[in-house]
Each structure stands twice: as C-alpha cells, then as structure tokens.
Amino acid sequence: MSPDQWDDLDSEETVEAIVEALRVGGHEAEFFEANLSLIEALPTYQPDICFNIAESHWGDSRESQVPAILEMLRIPYTGSRVMSLALALDKAMTKRVLHFHGLPTPAFQTFERVDEPLDDDLTFPMFVKPTSEGTGMGVSARSVVRDEAELREQIREILIRYRQPALVEHYVDGREITVGVVGNLRGPVARRVPGDEDAPRITAGLHFLPPLEVDFARYPVEEGGIYTGRVKTELADDFHFLCPAPLDEELRIDLNWYTAAAFRVLGCRDVARVDFRLDRHNNNAPYILEINPLPGLNPRISDLVIEARAEGATYAELINSILLHGAARHGLLPKGIQLNWPTVRLP
Numbered sequence: 001m002s003p004d005q006w007d008d009l010d011s012e013e014t015v016e017a018i019v020e021a022l023r024v025g026g027h028e029a030e031f032f033e034a035n036l037s038l039i040e041a042l043p044t045y046q047p048d049i050c051f052n053i054a055e056s057h058w059g060d061s062r063e064s065q066v067p068a069i070l071e072m073l074r075i076p077y078t079g080s081r082v083m084s085l086a087l088a089l090d091k092a093m094t095k096r097v098l099h100f101h102g103l104p105t106p107a108f109q110t111f112e113r114v115d116e117p118l119d120d121d122l123t124f125p126m127f128v129k130p131t132s133e134g135t136g137m138g139v140s141a142r143s144v145v146r147d148e149a150e151l152r153e154q155i156r157e158i159l160i161r162y163r164q165p166a167l168v169e170h171y172v173d174g175r176e177i178t179v180g181v182v183g184n185l186r187g188p189v190a191r192r193v194p195g196d197e198d199a200p201r202i203t204a205g206l207h208f209l210p211p212l213e214v215d216f217a218r219y220p221v222e223e224g225g226i227y228t229g230r231v232k233t234e235l236a237d238d239f240h241f242l243c244p245a246p247l248d249e250e251l252r253i254d255l256n257w258y259t260a261a262a263f264r265v266l267g268c269r270d271v272a273r274v275d276f277r278l279d280r281h282n283n284n285a286p287y288i289l290e291i292n293p294l295p296g297l298n299p300r301i302s303d304l305v306i307e308a309r310a311e312g313a314t315y316a317e318l319i320n321s322i323l324l325h326g327a328a329r330h331g332l333l334p335k336g337i338q339l340n341w342p343t344v345r346l347p
C-alpha cells in the first residue's frame, strides 16, 4: 500500500466541525461513519437529509458508493449525485467530457502499461499523476517529466504504487488558481454548453467564491511550483495563498464561467471546486485540471473554507449554505429562507 493511501480521507477535526456547524445552524446532527453499517443505522436514525462528505476506501467509483446506498435507502443527501461523483473521480473521463464541450483542459493520454506508445501531439515537459486520486496523492516535483526516460519511470511508479492508469498531461507552467462555487444552476439548463462562443454564459443560481491562488513563491524550491501531496498534507498547516487571487477582471470572469460550465456538464449539485492552471507561455490562458464535487471542508485549511472566509462568511454559514441548497432540491427548505449567499447569517 502506498504511504499516502488514505491522505484524502477526512480528519476527525473536519467531521466534528461539520456536525457542530449544522447544530449552530439549528439542526439536529449526528456523525455516521461511511461504511456498511449505514444500511442499518440510517433507517433507524431517520435523517431528513445527509450532509455527504464520504470519500470511501476502495473501487474506481468509490466516492459514489455512499450516495448509491443513500439512494437505495431513499434518503436525500447534499452535493453531487452518483454519476457525477464517479465521473469526477476519474480525471481522464472528466477531461474527455470537458474536451467534448470545448472547455480548456491540458492535452493528455492515459497509460495502463509502461510501454504504451506516446501520442504524437504530446510534447515535453509533461505531468504524470494517478487518474483517480485526490489531495495531491502521487503528485510531487518529480511528476514533471522532461524526457522519455523520466516519463516511463513516473508511469511505472504510478502503475505500481496506485494500481490504476497513469494520467499524462501537457505540463502547464504558470499560476495555480482554484474557484469554489455554492448553489445550483437555475431553470431549465441542459447538461451541455453550446459550442457557440457568443452563446449566453448561464451562471444564475451559482455563487462563485473569491478565487484562491497558491503562493508558490513561499514554498521550498523542492516542491517545484506544484501543489504537491506534501504541500497538501505535511505543510498544510502553514498554507501560503492569496485570496482573492490578484486577477484581471476579464480573467476572473472567464474562470467563473469555466467553473460554471464544468459544474454544468458534469451535472454537479450544491458545491464544487474547480482547479485551474494559467499558462504563462500563452498569455495566462486558463486550463481546467479537475473538478472536485467533494471539496475538502477542513475548518482551518481547506481552499473552499478559506475562500468563503475571504468573503466574510463563517464556516457555519458555508456548511449551512451547502445544506440548504441540498435541502431545497428535495423540497425540504424551511419557510422564509432565500437561497442567496450565504443562505443564512449565523452568530
């Protein structure tokens, strides 16, 4: 097992903070471990709705396992549903969908064997990472490969360590921005974006949090200007960022639009975070790296929480806003609550 195997699981701190935030929001809340005991425990507890953050342990669609159980039990839950969670966990599949809709994502190829021939349209440097992990698992400065030998070595390492295909992408050299979003697209919005550049950019119903930029200048050079697993775990308590990221207005609007478009074509619900890189060699052109429908919600250090705070919302307000968007979709919204941002103001 790779030493970072469980790095994407949530800490007790996060779980306790969410339960407490829901209570501050005036709800009765209990924590349930995301395992098979849910099948008996939840029908006994009879929740109105589950606040889902389950990452699960095994399987290529593991983030959709608990939602699938909840759907079998007919219990409502917050956040994206089974298909979107399964899709987003597979970065290559996600990129195929983004590409189909003309959304910018780095050129790529997946490798299931070390010796598969490399596509002609990929050029060095490239970036090698596991197809279906999070929290920077398998990502280090060595993920950037400059020649054939380094490429094959990294592919080999990913295949052996993570027992899944390696995703090889064009390396986007430049700033790193992540955009959080809370809410749901309003009205009859199809799960596709029109290819027409001049088509209206529909974003109504989504609230974009201020963009966060990882401040690579303040990290050791060994991290290579990458948001590595080490930066996300060992160094996480001393996170260096700029929020709101200093961006031109036009670029900020483009990033919000790509966030809405990715949210839309993946069919996300209630909350998500989209990770971008800006290509310094091409006028800061943005590329979507991935979409996180279960973004980290650690009360101190998660990107989404920092973004909400930068806009003056407390942790409890963020958590309860996500909850109420989920509740609204299930017809459970308490009377008199408007779904604006934040949905509730709490002490």
Ligand SMILES: Nc1ncnc2c1ncn2[C@@H]1O[C@H](COP(=O)(O)OP(=O)(O)OP(=O)(O)O)[C@@H](O)[C@H]1O
Residues within 6 Å of the ligand: 091, 106, 127, 129, 133, 134, 135, 136, 137, 139, 169, 170, 171, 172, 173, 176, 225, 226, 227, 228, 232, 275, 277, 289, 290, 292
């Ligand atoms: N094609 C690329 N070009 C440049 N850097 C990249 C590329 N792909 C990934 N990275 C770097 O690696 C980091 C982790 O990649 P990615 O966001 O795909 O993985 P993750 O582990 O799923 O992240 P998360 O913690 O957001 O779930 C990025 O934040 C970025 O710094």
Ligand SMILES: [Mg+2]
Residues within 6 Å of the ligand: 275, 289, 290
């Ligand atoms: Mg990421």
